[in-house]
Amino acid sequence: MMKKNILFLCTGNSARSQLAEALMRHMAGEHYLVMSAGTKPEGVDPRVYQVLAEQGVCADNLQSLSASDVHDQHFDIVITLCDKASNECALFADSDALIHWDFKDPKPVAGVDSFRETFEGLRDRIALFLMLNGEAQDSVVGPVELFKIMSDPLRLRILMLIEDEQALSVGDLTKVLDVSQPKVSRHLALLRDGGVLQDQREGLWIFYRLADHLPVWIRHTLSTVRNGNPGMINQEKLKLTQITDRKKPGFSLKANNQVGV
Known part of the structure; x- marks a missing residue:
C-alpha cells in the first residue's frame, strides 16, 4: 500500500x-x-x-x-x-x-x-x-448509493435483519416482513447487484448475507444504525423465533464480523 x-x-x-x-x-x-x-x-x-x-x-x-x-x-x-x-x-x-x-x-x-x-x-x-480507511476503497457502493438503498423502509429492515442475524433465507424474510416472496426477492436482487449483499446456496436453500468485500465504513454504518435504533425490528425478531422449521446456515460467517475488531 x-x-x-x-x-x-x-x-x-x-x-x-x-x-x-x-x-x-x-x-x-x-x-x-x-x-x-x-x-x-x-x-x-x-x-x-x-x-x-x-x-x-x-x-x-x-x-x-x-x-x-x-x-x-x-x-x-x-x-x-x-x-x-x-x-x-x-x-x-x-x-x-x-x-x-x-x-x-x-x-x-x-x-x-x-x-x-x-x-x-x-x-x-x-x-x-x-x-x-484501512483498506482500498474500490467498492461501487458510494455514500449516495448506500443512502438511496437505505431510504426504502423495506430494504432498510432487510439490511437490519441480515446485519443482526448475519444470514437469512428468502423464506424467513418473507415470513417476518409480511410481504410477498416476489417483492422480497426483488429487493434482495437489488441489494445483491448493488454489491451490498451476496447470496449463497446450501442444498435447497439460498441465504443472503453482507458481501464479503463490503468496505468497513459501510459495515460500520449499518452496525451504527442497528445499535442506535435497537427497537427497529423487534417484531421481526420475535417472528423469527416463532419459525419452528427455520433453516440455519452451516457456512462460516466470520467474514461478516469485522466491525469493532
Whole structure:
C-alpha cells in the first residue's frame, strides 16, 4: 500500500495538532507520513511531551511549523482541529480530502488534565479514522448509493435483519416482513447487484448475507444504525423465533464480523 501524506492543522501548532501528529504516527505505523502545522505557530507546549510520555507515545521530531511553509506540498489528507484553521483550507486546495475535527484548545486551562482529555479524544477519533480507511476503497457502493438503498423502509429492515442475524433465507424474510416472496426477492436482487449483499446456496436453500468485500465504513454504518435504533425490528425478531422449521446456515460467517475488531 502506498503511503499517504497527512497534515494536521490548527492555529498555534503547539498542542492539539502536535498530539494528533504523534498519535497518528504511533497508531498508523508506516501507512501514513504525518506532519502538523499552524496558521500562527507558537512552539510546542511542554505539556504535550508530558502527556505523550505518560502514554508511551514517541514525541521525537515534533516541531512547530507554519502552514505557509508547507502549503506547496501535496497532502492526501488535511485534518483541521479548530475553526480558525478550517478557514485556511484554501492553502491546500489540491488535497484529496479536507476534514474538520473541532477540538477545544487545552492550553488556556491550567494543569495537564485538559491535555489528557484532548489526547483521549484524538485517540478515539484517529482509531475510527484508521478503521474506516484501512483498506482500498474500490467498492461501487458510494455514500449516495448506500443512502438511496437505505431510504426504502423495506430494504432498510432487510439490511437490519441480515446485519443482526448475519444470514437469512428468502423464506424467513418473507415470513417476518409480511410481504410477498416476489417483492422480497426483488429487493434482495437489488441489494445483491448493488454489491451490498451476496447470496449463497446450501442444498435447497439460498441465504443472503453482507458481501464479503463490503468496505468497513459501510459495515460500520449499518452496525451504527442497528445499535442506535435497537427497537427497529423487534417484531421481526420475535417472528423469527416463532419459525419452528427455520433453516440455519452451516457456512462460516466470520467474514461478516469485522466491525469493532
